[in-house]
Amino acid sequence: MTDLHPVIAKVTERIVQRSAASRLKYLDLIERGRDAGTNRDQLSCGNLAHGFAASGEDKAVIRTGRAMNIGIVTSYNDMLSAHQPYGRYPEQIKIAAREVGATAQVAGGVPAMCDGVTQGQAGMDLSLFSRDTIALSTAVSLSHAMFEGALLLGICDKIVPGLLIGALRFGHLPTILIPAGPMPSGLANKEKVRIRQLYAEGKVGRDELLESESASYHGAGTCTFYGTANSNQMMMEMMGLHMPGSAFVNPGTKLRSELTRAATHRIADIGWAKDGQPNDDYRPLGHCVDEKAIVNAIIGLMATGGSTNHAIHVPAIARAAGIHVDWTDFAEISDVVPLLARVYPNGSGDVNHFHAAGGMAYIIRELLENGLLHRDILTVARADLTDYGKEPVLEDEALQWRDVPASRDEAMLRPVSNPFSADGGMRLLAGNLGRCVMKVSAVDPVRWTIEAPAAVFQDQDDVLRAFKAGELERDVVVVVRFQGPKANGMPELHKLTPALGVLQDRGFKVALLTDGRMSGASGKVPAAIHLSPEALGGGPIGKLRDGDLVRVCAQTGAVDALVDAATWEARDIPPAPPPPYDTGRELFALFRHHSDLAEQGASPILAAMESEI
Ligand SMILES: O=C(O)[C@H](O)[C@@H](O)[C@H](O)[C@H](O)COP(=O)(O)O
Ligand code: SF4
Secondary structure, eight states: OOOOOHHHHHHHHHHHHHHHHHHHHHHHHHHHHHHHHGGGTTSOHHHHHHHHTTOGGGHHHHHHTOSOEEEEEEOOOSSSTTTGGGGGHHHHHHHHHHHTTOEEEEEEEOOOOOHHHHTTSGGGGGHHHHHHHHHHHHHHHHTTOOOSEEEEEOOSTTHHHHHHHHHHTTTTSOEEEEOOOBOOOOSOHHHHHHHHHHHHTTSSOHHHHHHHHHHHSOSSSBOSSOSHHHHHHHHHHHTTOSSTTOTTOOTTSHHHHHHHHHHHHHHHHSSSEETTEEOTTOOOHHHHSSHHHHHHHHHHHHHHTOOTTHHHHHHHHHHHTTOOOOHHHHHHHHHHSOBOBOOTTSSSSOHHHHHHHTHHHHHHHHHHHTTOSOOOOOOSSSSSGGGGGEEEEEETTEEEEEEOOSOSOTTTBOOTTSOSBSSOOEEEEEETTEEEEEEOTTSOGGGSEEEEEEEEESSHHHHHHHHHTTTTOSSEEEEEOSOSHHHHOOOBOGGGHHHHHHHHHTTOOEEEEESSBOOTTOOSSOEEEEEESOTTTTOGGGGOOTTOEEEEETTTTEEEEOOOHHHHHHOOOOOOOOOOOSTTGGGGHHHHHHOOOGGGTOOHHHHHHHHHO
16 A cells, blocks of 8 residues: 655645644534534423424434434425435435434425526526525524434535535534436537537527437436536545445436435434444544545545536635635645546546446545545545445345446546546646636647637627627637626636637637636636636736737646736726626625635635634
8 A cells, every 4th residue: 555645745734734723713613513412402492392393203202302313404406407316315314214213304405506507697697606505504404403413415516515514514413415326328428519519600500409408418317527516426425425436326226225325324323422322433524524535525626637616616615614725735736646537528428437437436446545545534434435445336235335446448447557647637827817727637738828819808698799700710818807706706607618619629729718617517628717816806817908918828837918017017907897687696796795716715605704703
């Protein structure tokens, strides 16, 4: 077994040192929460009676207060394909809880936005802030102090980060995340993108496009591209917050339901008490999510080509646990963690193919054996992260975990000894335009450096209008600004991907530069995103003008306007567009006013919380 890589050890120690004071304060919160929350002792008879009045056959057990009452926080809705399966999970969980003498109640529901439905629409301006809304809703759910454990039902982009941020403020509770799995594979993602580009060129009509999209997104379960949602599942495995290997088991299968049952049984095993006696295997969420677990999540992003959105969500999740990480930590980890998986958009296969090839079990075992992962973290499983290097199977109807000694498809999954690339492909870029990130794992290396005249926009629809008018048929850095959290909520600009892809396929050197975001499913066009500081409030991206030479370079980590210093200094920032107003966006003005930098997590609630504690 190889010793831990020195850079992983160094970055982890730097995070520990940086977080020492805030982490200590957080751990004290957990101690106080645990002492106050034991078996609902602080509740009055009136409080308690309200809490179990409608709990039916569980009423007597909840009333005695001697067994774990599990709080289920669910993000069910039946519009979101990934969350539609959750509809029947609470009843299944209640049955499983009774099997081990525990009880379960739905503590609350949280909203779950589908970025696929809102992509390119006004609703996308609420997407990032829906994460903090989910965190607040999770806190409201768990604030009833009726629970000695929590099960979180969530999968998609902002939902898992939001659930975790909220639940971490109740870090004294043992907590397990329960996924529902990916939909079976439909139309191949590459074919979906081909039809989209034909539509962008006017070569196919809306009917053909809708047919193609419907064949790709065709049923219950998470979309099969490796975007932010599936990156969430990967991170939960890397942090040991799922039952091992839960991430990519399809909905509606016996294995899926057995994993849900096992998670319910397990949560009852790791509370602070068991059968009314102190339990020496108490595993509170706030102890599981420590600096090593956060570093493991970042390592997972690099080893699998995970979503750039997590360059924003991981700092926010970490802050909720009193831990501070930055993009320099990401970049240094990326430099030493090889890319072991090629899953669309970083390859052709999807997450079902990835799982069949060996999936997370293979990735984790490979990284552990090569000293590229913290093994000694407090997971929700029985041992440490070793448990997660095995895949779940049913043998004679019983849940088992088995080794995955080798990749079953080296076109998708490779060993550390023969990676797809020596590093993780999430680069930090810095220069006179600020700091930003660029994911290169899905970008041809010949396009890692783009130097071209800027075409400057303040709205993604204006980019598409310029494309359709033939105004972008050249080497170009497309700049879209005033897309930061304070300006309009930092939407994803993924709708631009087909048009920019067409320009790139026509042979032009093309890059996107924005203070906004891209989808985790965005791929082949180099995109320098999350540029901080954002244009609103004076970020230098606001000084750019049409025709300025701009250089984005993932090789050297540069993002610069090649404009002479005197001209640059003399420039003003143009007035910001009016704030968004419709689709409920005006209700989120509070969040826009208080959001902090993307590199800190772009979180109004954490920024405000830290200003008080
Ligand atoms: O970060 C992500 O993974 C995206 O937000 C994803 O959740 C969203 O659905 C995209 O829109 C991709 O899907 P389309 O390519 O179908 O838009
Ligand atoms: S992966 Fe994206 S598009 Fe698919 S259900 Fe989740 S949020 Fe919606």
